Amino acid sequence: MPTKPQLPERSSRATEGPSALDGLLVIDFTRVVAGPACTQTLADFGAHVIKIENPDGGDDTRAYEHAEIGGESAAYLSLNRNKRGIALDLAVPEAREIALDLIRKADVVVENFSSGVMKKFGLDYEAVAPLNPRLVYCSISAYGRSGPFASRPGFDPITQAESGFMSLNGFADGPAVRTGPPIVDMATGMSACNAILLALLARDRLGRGQRVEVALFDVAMGMTGFYGMAYLISGENPGRFGNSPSGSPTVGVYEASDGPLYMACANDRLYRRLVVEVLNRPDLITDPQFATRKARSENKELLRAAIAEVFASDTLENWMAKMKQANIPVGYLRTVEEGFNAPEARERHRLSRIPHRTAEWVPNIEPPITMSLTGAIDPVAAPLLGEHTEDVLRSMLGYDERRITEFTRKGVFGSGKPSTQV
Secondary structure, rough: OOOOOOEEEOOOOOOOOOOOOOOOEOOOEEOOHHHHHHHHHHOOOOOOEEEEOOOOOOOHHHHHHOOEOOEEEEEHHHHHEEEEEOOOOOOOOOHHHHHHHHHHHHEEEEEOOOHHHHOOOOOOOHHHHHOOOOOOOEEEEOOOOOOOOOOOOOHHHHHHHHHHHHHHOOOOOOOOOOOOOOOHEEEHHHHHHHHHHHHHHHHHHHOOOOEEEEEEHHHEEEEOOOHHHHHHHHOOOOOOOOOHHHOOOOOOHHHHHHEEEEEEEHHHHHHHHHHHHHHOOOOHHOOOOOOOOOHHOOOHHHHHHHHHHHHOOOOOOHHHHHHHOOOOOOEOOOOHHHOOOHHHHHOOOOOOEEEEEOOOOEEEEOOOOOOOOOOOOOOOOOOOOOOOHEEEEEEEEOOOHHHHHHHHHHHOOOOOOOOOOO
């Protein structure tokens, strides 16, 4: 049976101090992963994020099948914390008018529709910038909003494959492997958040907003890192190396007698400490085959076999204790279940539970950013589809009951009545 961690209730912020993005209004047209990851970070640090969804099903991640609680999917809950949600059918002219009313008041718009969708609705940057010259307008796409590839659909694993990033993942004798989590999507969300914050800083100096773009393909290329740079310098195509970068015999997975560990012993000082103080094999430094870094690289298979034989002779906990005492970088090779139940997760207060409208509570993974003065706000679970529609129209736009009723009659909110926050 799966073992779920016992989640504590989320304690409130220690103080009622300011948040980093107090007063910032973000209109969020994003869905799936990269866009929602970007706007969730803004929301976590105090921005007022209004998520606009199609009333017919909403964000695609609502239907993802990893797991669900209270009728909401794990994927959707993980990417839409601290947002307010409204449902608008943008195919209806009056819905587009509501969107424009919100954009007029906004500091930031974020969208990741397919190319041409925002223009079709009259909500593209060229259409809305004259209405709000201080607006920062962020577009997230697979291949950018201009050029010959702008209309190509693309997703995280496609850009992993096409950029060369995927070719670096896996073992040398096997096929290229995509990362499990959608790492390019998540990194694109982080890059988009950075781009928005840069544009807001520039606005403070220049007095006007601008359009910013972030493309998955560009991010995936950047994430090849020094392997991509090494290719540009040497012309040699880097290959896959499994768990050991450049085939290093002292970096990677080893098996103790009762379980695996991951070791990162990446320099001469650490190597000497490893073989003398931990493995009790001084011959692995005095033997000319292993005396220098170059020699170890040339004889890496022989060295790896010798190290593996020693590790297999004792238990995981004994090796972990010895290596930690010698200050060798080492870690348990954990499953997600083991990682989420580990003391590091507990002591760093990474997990909690927060109230939810249809479930008594939902799990919460804390933002990975700590700020001493303007920390993350107290988390609020991702909104139900259209949960705050009526409240936003009344409180932000000043619409009265008659106008909201007329919008409802015209199908602005889909087939149902706009939801009211409880």
